Amino acid sequence: MTKLNDILSPFTAWKHVVREPVTIKDPLNREAADRYRGFHKNDISECIGCGTCESICQNAAIDLVPVDGVETKDGDSGLRPRVDYGRCCWCGLCVDVCTTNSLSLSNEYTWVDEDPDNFRFVPGAENKSWDNREKGYKKPGNGYELYSPVRESMEELEPEQRDQSFIEIVQGYSKEQAEKEADRCVECGICVATCPAHMGIPEYIKAIRNDDLNEGLRVLYDTNPLPEICGRICTHKCETVCSVGHHGDPLSIRWLKRYIADQNPAEEYKKILNTETLQPTGKKVAIIGSGPSGLSAAHYLALMGYQCTIYEKLPAAGGMMRFGIPEYRLPYDQLDKDINYILSLGVEIKYNMTIGKDITLEELNKQYDAVFSGTGLHMGRSTRVPGTDHPEVYQAVDLLRDIVLGNEVPVKEKIVVIGGGNVAMDITRSLARLQKQKFGKVDMLTTSLESEDIMPADREEVIEAREENAVIDPGWGPVEIETEGDKVKGLHVVKCLSVFDENRRFAPKFDEEQKKFFPADMVVESIGQGMDLSYLSEEFKEQLKMDPRGRILVNDDFQTSVDWLFAGGDMIQGPDVIHGIANGHKAAMGIDKYLSDK
Amino acid sequence: MSKKLLKWNEDRTLFPEKNSEGKIDVDYDSHKFMKIWHGPQHPGITGNMSLELTLLGDEVMDCETHVGYLHRGFEKLMERRKYIQCFPIVCRVAVPEPDFNEYCFASAMEELAGIEVPEAAEWLRTLVLEMSRLQSFLAWIGGQAGSLGQGIIGQWTIYLRDLILDRFEELTGGRIYHMYMLPGGVRGLLPDGFRERMTQNLDDIDKFMKDVKKVMFDNYVFKKRTVGMGVIDPAWINPFGITGPNARAAGVAKDVRKDNPYLKYPELDFEPVVGKDSDIYTRADVRRRDLLMTVDLIRQIMAKIPDKGDIRAKTPNVLHWKVPAGETYSRAECTRGEYGYYMVSDGTEYPRRINVRGPSYTHAVALLEKMIVNANIADVAGLMVSLHTYPPEIER
Amino acid sequence: MQTIIENLQKHFQVVSYHQQRENLGFLIASKEVAVGLITHLRDYEGFAHLVLLTAVDWIEDEHFQLTYLLHHPEKKVDLGVRVMISRENAEMYSIHHLWEQARTYQRELREMFGINFPGSPDVDKPFILEGWEEIPPYRRDFDTKEYSEKTYFPRPGRETHDPAEYMKKKLYPNE
Structure with a gap:
């Protein structure tokens, strides 16, 4: 049964004695493959500290920390990722999801140190021997994207259809388009600081993803009472700093805002926003001008229970939004939707009233507890x-x-x-x-x-x-x-x-x-455009302090040097709608503070 | 050396008496029994698992498998991670073949989400799965030989495995945990010159495997210790849920690649390797031939794999990818048998439940406990390795 | 697959059959008929291979879902039998007599989900965990994060910042 071969054949192993060894002579200095996922590198001048690397890291190995020499500014949080090699598993998802492509992995994989705390470091900010290595893992190409860099295209009228009429050009997103566009957001929140009103942009985009548009509207109204308008004509500074825009199209933040406002019917606003009953304070505020800042101030004052009256020179409300922006960009019915909601909160509006002619500022002071002026640049x-x-x-x-x-x-x-x-x-x-x-x-x-x-x-x-x-x-x-x-x-x-x-x-x-x-x-x-202060009397102008650029001087509460007069809008900042909204809001809070202290 | 010393002592008069049911009552106070632990040290291929053996002389009377030394609770961990965040951890369920975890996880998720993976990515996935099988078989052969005292085989095959790990390193960026097949596709095309290097490695493997055959399989000692040992009765296949080479060595041509073809396997030419005798030797031989078939499959794949093309499908943003509610099961043929992921989604960004079906779950517990009884203590290691069990996929 | 289901309907009440893909389907069976149905599937329909047995915790609906995934070796199709059992005093009939490995699954489910399978050998023996005193860890109400924070301690020196919050602090703290 036993074959002779079975006894002899194992001896063939001996021939390997004379074989050349296959071991690597210097294993400590063996260079890894080109794509090897080794230690982190970060180009900190490209990095904007958006933190998507931190949010994708399933090991919680990344912290965002301030770094010397990196300043917090528009579009850059001033933070940089710090990697904890006690937790990192070198999966490289942080590289794949990096919005600026600043993060990569070198192919270096040996690092000896006596102090374990040294293995927690900020790549790019702390010099490492592998910082200049070309080889290593980078975000792959060939259609490899963890989120879409391409903006969902917006339906627009063709030039031939639109050049004769004032019909609105931009059609707005459908539900499917809006959800797809909202899906591209990485929720970093870099945009919030750049928006003059500091709107909760990631939150309302998230509401679209969750198809909870009522929640979306509530987020919008937290900081912006004119979403239909801003959703159309905002200068969208937020989009210029969008982290997704570094390698791809920025999020279409403006159109998404419009989508939320468009989808919520006007008659349900009060229910959704829980403003059916407001607690009156019994105090009254006069507002000059029904532009963005005046309407914004009126809205937030009304929510706080103040009785607001707007004095408007022209026969319709909206200021520059109605009289400056053409209808094809901002249709009147949408403008009215936002304005009517504000009026429904008990805000009164008096048309064709020119201050200084029909009523003077001093008279307003007597009749009201405070006055806000947002007369703009006309x-x-x-x-x-x-x-x-x-x-x-x-x-x-x-x-x-x-x-x-x-x-x-x-x-x-x-x-x-x-x-x-x-x-x-x-x-x-x-x-x-x-x-x-x-x-x-x-x-x-x-x-x-x-x-x-x-x-x-x-x-x-x-x-x-x-x-x-x-x-x-x-x-x-x-x-x-x-x-x-x-x-x-x-x-x-x-x-x-x-x-x-x-x-x-x-x-x-x-x-x-x-x-x-x-x-x-x-x-x-x-x-x-310049401002027209002819409605102020000469002696009043003398009381009012101006800044070196010829604008009315206001403090952080948008209060002028005359304590009962607050000012905002294009006269103070901008010119654009969103600044007007932001400082109308801040002035409203300033007025509340002023009147509560009084 | 007298023949007697090598032989099993068949004189049972010294043994305790059998009871009325024909079994021996284990009574430790009689000092005839001894309890010893086999493991949980990690001697090589069996992983950190321990067998609690009750011995009578050198014969195993009873065995209980103990697992849990590598329990990391992956299934639970995944429930609080977003889908993309599960991707780096699934591979850690099984060290010898991480890629099957990646593939099963990705394909289950793609099925629920309705994602079509690009052609190039499908080929690359097929390649990586076969490479993974190849290196796992190579490591296993060394382990099987080692468990029976043949250290040299392990030195050769671990070298060969390292060659494949080098290829993994340049293709995927990692040697052991590749993290290459993520939901939607893969993370890179073939690097330049990969084909040539791979072909060279495959030729080396072919050459070495001839020597392995001579030294290990045509070896009197190896045959003596394995032929007729640890037979799996073909009738046990279904009651014990036996899959993979363990089933094929018993003559049952079970192979997921043929039975429920996935990826590019329908375009490849192969037949499942089967054996007849179902003993340790046959299982080893089935694995050896399966390894050579895998070498051939890789050659076929290398001839067909495209050099260009998209590697990942368009998917929703992975940071908040909601997978539609539903449940599915995705399986693949790894070196140990049927590997599968059962995935339940409730429509949120987090998986509701993921259950990993590792083939060792049945092989290492119910089957091993049955087979090991009456074995000689010296054969326990060889028997364990011959089932190719791997504890982390049992306890996950 | 369709013929199998039609056959099955002659003997059992098949609820909410769902064809996931060509060779995989799921159905719901009640706790009482499940073991009979599974035995029938094994002995008469040819679903001889138990692929896996596991549970899903639907804590909102106050029940566990047990999934028995069966494979037909000849027809190469899979059928998942889903059984809903109450979370309260969770208990299910054992199938250890049908498949040898079922006792391992049932032992694991007993330990990880606290589902009892009376009569299953060694069902009360610890399988993976040793000296576990908390609620069964795979139940949804077991909070792994809370447990790890209680059991282990974090390495000191870690702190992170939310970009939006940090920018607010730096750029417009008073607004």
Whole structure:
């Protein structure tokens, strides 16, 4: 039974005695493979301290800690990840989920130290021998994404459908789209600090994901009583710092806010927000101007039980939101939805009341316990180049107001707009629509001092204006408006080389050699607005302290040097809606503090 | 050496008397019995598990398996982790073949979430699973030989296994715990030059396995100690839930890769390896041939695997991925048998329950306790290893 | 798969059958008929292989779900039998006589979920845990985090900051 072979065959093992050894000669210095997941590296100048690495780490091995030399600023928390190698399992998910791609793993894997606490370190901030190693694990490509970097696209009217009318262009997200977009959020909260109102952005996006839009509305109203409006026209500074935007499209925070507001019916607001009954304090506050800051102050004061009365110069409420922003961006019914809710809290509004004429500030002081003023910036500034006093040269804000009021608006065949901000785009696109209605074609040219890359207008505004056949030719400084009798001939410009000096101060430099002439029969100036304080009496103005930039001086509570007068809105900060909302809110809390102390 | 010394003492007159049921009552006070612990030291391939043996002379009268030395409560831990956070811990359920955990977890989750994995990722997963089987078999052969005193085999096969670990290192970034197959896909394409190096390694393995055959399998001592030892009756297969090589050595061609094909196995050409005699020798031989088949499968995969393509499907944001409510079971054929994940989702971001079915669960407890009775104490290690059990997948 | 279920319906009341995929289905059986149904599946339908037996704690609904996953070696299909039992005095009939490994599963369930299987050999013997005094650890109301905080101590020196909170503290503390 036993085969001889079975006895002899095992001896073949002896041939391995003369085989060359396979062991590695110097195992301590063996370099790991290119993709090896070794010790952490972090490019701390790229890192923004968003903390997604911390939230994905299932071992709780990562802490976010302040680091010397890294400053907390917009879009950067100033924190950096610290890794505890007592817990890390080198799975590399922190690398995969890193929004800035700053985190990676080197292929170094030996580290000897006597002090166990040294194995808790901040990669990138504490120098390590592997910091400059090229090899190691990085986020893979080839369609490998742990969250989508691509924004859910928004349905918009085609340029041909929209360029004749003032119908709203942006259609808003469907439920499916909104949930998909909300899903992209990594909940880092970097955006909250940048939002002037410090809205609970991650929370309301989470409410969308959970399909709990009532909760979403409550989060919105915590800090912002005009969500329909902000959901459409907010300057969305939050999106510029969105961590997802570092490698991909930023979250569409503005449209998501609009989605929540759109989906909640106006008649249920009071129930959802639990404002059906409010506890009155018996105190009264007058508010001048029904713009964002006035409405915001009125809303939060009303919630605190104050009886608020708004004095409005024009026949409708909303201020610049109604009289500055064209209907195609912000339809009136949506504007009214937000305003009507605020009015339903018991806020009274008196239209066609000009302070200083129909009633004076001093009288308001007598009738009310405190006064809030948010009269905004309604006086268009002029370039003051020769020819600007010609009757065919207009101010954008005046024209926009007239369009809303239904007054007749002069529309010529060839129009030039000076300005590169959102107001310039608004007037360009409004006039383009009117031209199309009147002449069947568009011949608009908009020029600005700022070159294309630093134009203050929102990027999509510029793109959409061009889609609507307006010409945008930025980077030119106006020299003279050529006129001939009662007719305007056009605008002479020279090339603008730079707008700001090294201290970021306004100091434009021009190249006088490069000239251009834009022919036109009408010129519109839109280079900014100033405030109109003519409603204040001279002796009152003397009591009121101003800051060095000519703005009314206010403290942290938005209280002026006259203790019963609070001020906010574009006069103080901005100009934009969200700053107005934020300081209206803060002023409301300041008024409450002032009146409670009194 | 007289023949007598090697032989089993068949004279039972010195033994305690059997009772009316034909069994021996264990009475420690009689000083004829001894209780010894086999384990829980980790001698090699059996892991930290212990057998509480009751001996009569050198014969095992009774055995109780004790597990729990590596219990980390993974199933419970996963219930408070988001799905993506389970991914780095599932591999730790089984050291010899972490990838089956990754695959079963990912595929169960993908099934519940309705995710289609890209073609390239499917091939890479197939490759990694087969590589994983290969290195596990290599480690096991060394263990089986070692348990019967043949240290040299272990030195060879652990070297061969290291070659595969080198390939794992360059493909996945890790040697033991690869953390490569995450829900939705995998984490990288083949690196440059991988094919050539892999082909070289496979050739080396083929060459060495010829020597292993000569030194281990065509070995009088090895045969003497394994042929006819530790027979698994084919009738036990279903009552004991036996799967994998343990079942195939008994002539039952059970192989999940054929029975419930997954990944790219339908496109590969193979037949399950079966044996006849179902003893330790046959099981070892089935595993040896299975290993060679795995080498062949890797060659087939290398010929078909694409070099380009997406490696991960589009999935929801992993930081708050809600998997639709439902339950499923996903299985794969590892070297020890059927590996499976039973996953229950309640529609939240956290799994409701995940249950890991490790093949050792049945092999190491019910089956081993039955087979070990009446074995010689010297054969216990060989028998244990021949079932290829691995305790962490029992206690998880 | 469909024919198996149709056959089954002749003898048993099959509740809420759900086909998860081509070769895997789940059904619910009542506690009383479950063992009979499983025996029938094993002996007459050919589901000879017990893949696993485990439990799910539906604490909100105050019951445990026991899942008996059975495999048909010839037809290569799986059938999960789900049995809901009350969490209070949780008890289930044993199936150790059907499959040898069932006693191991039942011993584990007894230890980890506190589900009793009267008659199952060694069911009360500790399986994985030794000297465990808390509630069965795989029940949902056992809080692993609380337990670990009570039992172990954290390494000192760890602190972290929430980015949004930290930025508020740094940039706009008074708002």
